Amino acid sequence: MMVESATETIRTTPSNQNGVSSLSSQSDGGGREGGSNGDTNGEISPVDLLHLQQQQALQAARQFILQQATGLNSPSSNEIKQSTVQVPVSMAMMTPQMITPQQMQQILSPPQLQALLQQQQALMLQQLQEYYKKQQEQLHLQLLAQQQQQAGKQAKEQQQLGNKQLAFQQQLIQMQQLQQQHLLNLQRQGLVNIQPSQGAVPIQSLQQAMCPTDLQQLWKDVAGIQSTEEAMKHEGLDLTTNSSNSTSYTASKVSPQISHHPLPNGHNSVHTPKRDRARLFEWISSFTKESSDDHLTPYSKSAPLQSTHSTHEEHTASHPLYGHGECKWPGCEALCEDMGQFIKHLNSEHALDDRSTAQCRVQMQVVQQLEIQLSKESERLQAMMAHLHMRPSEPKPFHQPLNLASSMSMSKRESEGFPEGLPHPPTSAATPITPMRQGPSVISSSSLHGVGHMRRRNSDKFCTPIASELAQNCEFYKNADVRPPFTYASLIRHAILEAPDRQLTLNEIYNWFTRMFAYFRRNTATWKNAVRHNLSLHKCFVRVENVKGAVWTVDEVEYQKRRPPKMTGSPTLVKNMISGLGFGSLNASYQAALAESTLGLLNSPTLMNNSTGASLNMLHIGHDDVSSTVEQVNSNGSCSPGLSPQQYGHQIHVKEEPAEMEEDSRPMSLMASVTQNMSMPGDERDMEEELPTEELE
DNA sequence: GAGCCCATAAACATAA
DNA sequence: CTTATGTTTATGGGCT
Numbered sequence: 001m002m003v004e005s006a007t008e009t010i011r012t013t014p015s016n017q018n019g020v021s022s023l024s025s026q027s028d029g030g031g032r033e034g035g036s037n038g039d040t041n042g043e044i045s046p047v048d049l050l051h052l053q054q055q056q057a058l059q060a061a062r063q064f065i066l067q068q069a070t071g072l073n074s075p076s077s078n079e080i081k082q083s084t085v086q087v088p089v090s091m092a093m094m095t096p097q098m099i100t101p102q103q104m105q106q107i108l109s110p111p112q113l114q115a116l117l118q119q120q121q122a123l124m125l126q127q128l129q130e131y132y133k134k135q136q137e138q139l140h141l142q143l144l145a146q147q148q149q150q151a152g153k154q155a156k157e158q159q160q161l162g163n164k165q166l167a168f169q170q171q172l173i174q175m176q177q178l179q180q181q182h183l184l185n186l187q188r189q190g191l192v193n194i195q196p197s198q199g200a201v202p203i204q205s206l207q208q209a210m211c212p213t214d215l216q217q218l219w220k221d222v223a224g225i226q227s228t229e230e231a232m233k234h235e236g237l238d239l240t241t242n243s244s245n246s247t248s249y250t251a252s253k254v255s256p257q258i259s260h261h262p263l264p265n266g267h268n269s270v271h272t273p274k275r276d277r278a279r280l281f282e283w284i285s286s287f288t289k290e291s292s293d294d295h296l297t298p299y300s301k302s303a304p305l306q307s308t309h310s311t312h313e314e315h316t317a318s319h320p321l322y323g324h325g326e327c328k329w330p331g332c333e334a335l336c337e338d339m340g341q342f343i344k345h346l347n348s349e350h351a352l353d354d355r356s357t358a359q360c361r362v363q364m365q366v367v368q369q370l371e372i373q374l375s376k377e378s379e380r381l382q383a384m385m386a387h388l389h390m391r392p393s394e395p396k397p398f399h400q401p402l403n404l405a406s407s408m409s410m411s412k413r414e415s416e417g418f419p420e421g422l423p424h425p426p427t428s429a430a431t432p433i434t435p436m437r438q439g440p441s442v443i444s445s446s447s448l449h450g451v452g453h454m455r456r457r458n459s460d461k462f463c464t465p466i467a468s469e470l471a472q473n474c475e476f477y478k479n480a481d482v483r484p485p486f487t488y489a490s491l492i493r494h495a496i497l498e499a500p501d502r503q504l505t506l507n508e509i510y511n512w513f514t515r516m517f518a519y520f521r522r523n524t525a526t527w528k529n530a531v532r533h534n535l536s537l538h539k540c541f542v543r544v545e546n547v548k549g550a551v552w553t554v555d556e557v558e559y560q561k562r563r564p565p566k567m568t569g570s571p572t573l574v575k576n577m578i579s580g581l582g583f584g585s586l587n588a589s590y591q592a593a594l595a596e597s598t599l600g601l602l603n604s605p606t607l608m609n610n611s612t613g614a615s616l617n618m619l620h621i622g623h624d625d626v627s628s629t630v631e632q633v634n635s636n637g638s639c640s641p642g643l644s645p646q647q648y649g650h651q652i653h654v655k656e657e658p659a660e661m662e663e664d665s666r667p668m669s670l671m672a673s674v675t676q677n678m679s680m681p682g683d684e685r686d687m688e689e690e691l692p693t694e695e696l697e
Numbered sequence: 698g699a700g701c702c703c704a705t706a707a708a709c710a711t712a713a
Numbered sequence: 714c715t716t717a718t719g720t721t722t723a724t725g726g727g728c729t
Contacts, residue, residue, distance in 0.1 A: 487703065506718060536720050
């Protein structure tokens with residue numbers, strides 16, 4: 001009966017123009033860097049000073065230990081070819097890490113080590129803090145002086161002042177970052193327990209994992225110091241690397257082998273730093289007893305790291321250990337103008353000797369650690385996915401405050417097209433917290449299923465996955481400040497359809513939003529505006545004048561029209577349904593499909609969990625969650641599991657236009673569940689979504 | 698790259 | 714006049 005006639009109006013066109021015009025405005029702020037670069041370079045920064053001191057301390061420490069160790073072992077003597085420098089800093093400046101593990105182990109007994117470490121820790125921490133304090137004060141003073149000095153000058157110079165201040169501020173920031181970084185290092189080594197408070201975000205994410213700086217440090221320890229100057233340079237680079245404003249230059253300086261392995265780590269790093277050290281010592285010691293060559297095998301596993309003494313790669317234009325004019329040998333960074341020089345350097349400095357071999361070992365260790373880490377993270381990821389996909393293997397309630405940020409970012413990635421159980425390395429932890437649309441879809445199985453374009457469907461408008469999603473994660477959304485992965489339109493529609501007479505006033509819609517989603521309990525102006533905007537904009541929302549005022553209803557026909565063509569599950573069926581009628585049959589087929597899919601899925605645990613599980617779930621949970629607002633709906637008898645589809649249409653009395661249209665979605669589900677459940681989880685998901693929805697009502 | 702969809706912001710209108 | 718409710722336009726990002 002009836003249908004498309006009056007409502008077929010022209011859609012507002014503004015979107016078109018917008019699409020075109022939006023291309024114009026794009027400005028990138030690269031200004032910051034430009035200012036900073038020139039200013040800070042001229043003199044030795046406090047940072048450099050610090051590192052100089054550290055290096056000196058390190059050398060002294062080495063000497064000290066070696067002296068003590070005299071007679072025990074001589075082989076490592078080649079490590080002290082560096083000039084001896086008197087250190088202005090106490091022994092405490094050296095971390096145990098800074099000493100070759102080999103040496104440490106050889107020289108000291110474990111208890112001795114322990115004691116020494118602890119002693120040093122305290123001192124070192126103290127000194128570091130003092131030093132940082134001083135440096136900061138100094139900087140501050142400088143800054144103030146600058147300001148005063150400049151204050152008297154003309155406005156003309158103000159820009160310069162700004163620049164200088166900026167430079168100082170940046171130095172300050174760098175100082176802080178450096179401090180933080182060192183504290184982190186200490187922390188990692190078990191030296192300090194304090195948390196870096198003013199953490200820069202990226203650093204934080206890495207702090208538990210081995211960061212480039214760590215590795216570099218480790219490397220230097222093993223390698224011995226090249227020279228104070230180089231060390232300074234090196235450290236400086238490290239610093240800049242960690243500071244957010246890394247230029248391409250600095251970026252290139254970081255040893256690429258390791259630094260870019262994204263290894264977001266859990267909070268409790270699996271290996272405590274101490275254990276790592278112990279293992280490293282063990283490993284190294286074992287190495288001393290073995291021949292060196294066979295150990296290179298695992299090493300070669302890490303592609304970019306291949307290097308060592310071999311010269312077989314020397315002739316290639318690009319040597320994995322050579323880049324940007326410097327030697328990439330861990331901890332080296334010697335400048336080499338050209339490949340030839342580099343080769344020379346390689347052969348002379350990194351020939352096959354104890355040191356190189358030890359370095360190799362360490363690198364192997366590093367790689368192993370990373371691999372272990374990777375596998376652990378992968379495992380975790382899989383567990384997470386498993387948990388989110390199907391019902392948790394663990395009792396954890398899903399609405400538990402997962403770390404939203406990460407889960408959301410993950411979800412996005414997830415939906416980007418990773419097949420369900422496929423472990424993929426977490427690529428970045430830095431995804432924006434709320435990418436809106438697809439955001440939290442993670443939470444529900446449906447979203448996780450979104451594969452490829454599918455994903456869009458779920459979270460977005462079209463289908464009605466919303467019902468199942470909501471049903472499943474109702475509690476979660478109610479409590480967690482997570483943006484639901486649905487569009488306003490779909491949410492509004494759901495709210496309205498959920499209502500007793502399938503109509504709501506604007507205010508009631510607001511209330512529904514706030515009741516159902518913690519996320520919408522804030523920023524009210526924003527989302528309310530959006531709600532109104534959506535109500536007005538979408539034809540599917542029809543405003544009906546009521547006795548008491550105006551209420552909003554849903555025009556299912558219009559709503560379904562919005563579905564992308566892609567929803568072509570079964571055109572025929574859809575058409576049939578759309579053309580009106582067939583409620584009864586539909587219902588029957590729908591149930592049949594449901595049953596069928598259920599049965600089918602029973603044989604397939606995975607699918608079962610993914611789709612039907614959800615659907616079934618809906619039947620129970622779904623009502624509960626939503627029913628709070630929908631009790632009356634059920635008065636119509638829609639409560640029973642089988643029921644439903646009709647309800648939608650029938651209940652919309654306010655509306656002249658029959659809502660029977662929703663059928664068009666149903667057919668899909670039907671087809672989908674029958675045909676797809678058995679095969680493609682991804683697709684089935686899409687369709688499946690529809691089932692629960694109707695079910696709900 | 699175009700086109701579409703969506704979110705967001707905001708200006709404006711109108712009724713309570 | 715203020716507020717709530719609606720409408721409309723503009724802009725930008727993401728996706729296909």
